[in-house]
Amino acid sequence: MLAGKGIRAIAVMWAMTAISFILVPLRLYTRIYIVKALGVDDHVFNLAWVFLLLYTIFMTISGYYGFGQSITTLEMDMAVKAIYNEMIGQTFAVLGMAIAKISLGIFLLRIVVKQWHRISIWISMVSLAIVSVMTAILFWIQKLPSESIYDPRVPGRLVVKVTPFSILLGSWCAAVDFYFALLPWIFIWKLNMKFKEKMSIAISLSLGFIACVCGIIRTVDLGGLNSSNYTLDTVDLIIWSAVELAVTLICVGIPTVRPLYRVIVHGSNLEDSEGGYVKHNNSDKSSHVHMQNMAKGNTAFRAKDEGTTELYISRNNHSDEEVLVGQNNRTKRGIRVREEVRVETNY
Incomplete structure (x- = not known):
């Protein structure tokens, strides 16, 4: 015992x-x-x-x-x-x-x-x-x-x-x-x-x-x-x-x-909000991404690194943290910048 x-x-x-x-x-x-x-x-x-x-x-x-x-x-x-x-x-x-x-x-x-x-x-x-x-x-x-x-x-x-x-x-x-x-x-x-x-x-x-x-x-x-x-x-x-x-x-x-x-x-609901994530190569010093259909109130932030820019897009008060946590879901929901999106490099 x-x-x-x-x-x-x-x-x-x-x-x-x-x-x-x-x-x-x-x-x-x-x-x-x-x-x-x-x-x-x-x-x-x-x-x-x-x-x-x-x-x-x-x-x-x-x-x-x-x-x-x-x-x-x-x-x-x-x-x-x-x-x-x-x-x-x-x-x-x-x-x-x-x-x-x-x-x-x-x-x-x-x-x-x-x-x-x-x-x-x-x-x-x-x-x-x-x-x-x-x-x-x-x-x-x-x-x-x-x-x-x-x-x-x-x-x-x-x-x-x-x-x-x-x-x-x-x-x-x-x-x-x-x-x-x-x-x-x-x-x-x-x-x-x-x-x-x-x-x-x-x-x-x-x-x-x-x-x-x-x-x-x-x-x-x-x-x-x-x-x-x-x-x-x-x-x-x-x-x-x-x-x-x-x-x-x-x-x-x-x-x-x-x-x-x-x-x-x-009261934020991820079912009603969409988040996206994109990574694109930054071969030189800076990049400029043109995105269409960005609704008012959307937020975006980038994490820049050597040769890489991580771009996170948040909609309808979708928190940045939730986007970070939900990166693996980027192929299912939300805005994703694909190859057809115009990417211009400005110097």
Whole structure:
């Protein structure tokens, strides 16, 4: 039965799982019915939440066998089952955190302008995935046979110390959180939009700073992995791992549900408004685009880059942010500047 610190840990984990789940249906509704641009990042986001759920479930099972209590007060069979289920839960946490951050990376790939932005995001995602998978594997083969890791009655030999890799993973997760939170402040200022809109979008995309702080705290608590009193000394690590994963999901989910917020609060309806997006090559210094049928009240902004101009067109109070989020829908709705549109280059 749950006892000791296990009660607090499991309660926090289920609370984090429930809070982060709120964003799952809200995000799906927003992307399917409001923005109409369901993408890969949405499926990756949902997968990350499933991993958080599995993490919580296995830690609850571990708590039933004694997680959160001193290992000296547990029967050997109970302690073995507690550690075994805790290790399974930690594996889901390690992979889930990487998946959640990859979801944000894929989302950022849809709205960044510069080529080096895309390259840096891909490097961050791929490297984080490699470190996460490597740490998860080493976690289970640090001793052979693997049963000797969680059952002291089974003789085994040490293959590799997993703590340095866990510290590397924790540090890299925090670094990726920091970079993904900082990146919007770099490219958002190139958009020709109101300062209030820039700040609103940049802040919503930069909530990952909170996950970065959680990741730093979790990394500090990694010392519990080497403790002989594993079921008790890893409580803080387990809690902060769940908090970091949940906060990452919340930070990733909030920017994508802002269009739904605008519909509810401001009454803007994307069904009645159309947005478009176009990219055209800027082979020289500047370009001038002639567009026809631009209704009064339409807004447009450009994000200029080396050799490329990103042109976003918004109609009927369609927010710039909603256009950013819904770029993948550009082939279905709204104004799109195609090849037949006259493009002149002036110097």
